[in-house]
Amino acid sequence: MTPDQVKLVQQSFAKVVPISDQAAVIFYDRLFEIAPAVKPMFTGDMAVQRGKLMTMLGAVVKGLSNIESILPAASALAIRHVSYGAKAEHYPVVGAALLWTLEKGLGDGWTPEVADAWTAAYTTLSGYMISEAYGRPEAAE
Template sequence: MNSEEVKLVQESFAKVAPISEAAAQIFYDRLFEVAPQVKAMFPDDMSEQRKKLMATLAVVVGGLGNLQSILPAASALAKRHVAYGAKPAHYPVVGGALLWTLEKGLGEAWTPDVAAAWTSAYGTLSGYMISEAYGTVQAAE
């Protein structure tokens, strides 16, 4: 990721942060709509899960300018997700739901440049997480 992409991701996330509860609800609703099979990996009461999602995103987005600072946490998260049943093929589904949520939440502020920056950020981190969790970089299908 280049510095302009980092700036676009951080500035756009700052616009989503005030509506983080609604954004998390929209994200999980979308995820379960497009991949209903993953719902079983989550608790019935999603309130804490939604808070964890937004807190994790805040840490990751805040650390994008110094990627090395967030990689240990991303590695640990990826390894925990294996125990929950996550597979490499889930990563692009989650990414799609995240980008869709951001597009809905940002409205006109979701520009092609912002979309590209988020796509780059998610691709970078999900590729790293897949590598950490499964031992090799695998093409997510």
């Protein structure tokens, strides 16, 4: 990711924070719509899960300026997701749901540059997490 892309992700996420509860609902609704098979992995309180999602996204977005600082947490999260039943092929679906949610939430603020920046961020992190969890970054392709 370029420094400009990091800045775009951080600036656009700042606009999502005020609607974070709504954004999380939209995200999970979309995820379960496009990948209904993953819904059984979410057995707990979805309000808690939505809060965890937004907290994690906030930490990742903040850490993009120093990506090495978030890699240990990303590795631990990836390994934990395996125990929940997550597979490498789920990562692109989650990414699609996330980008769709951001597009809806940001409206006119979802420019091609912002879309490219978020795509780069998600691709970078998901590739790392897949590698950590499954040992092969190409597994999601």
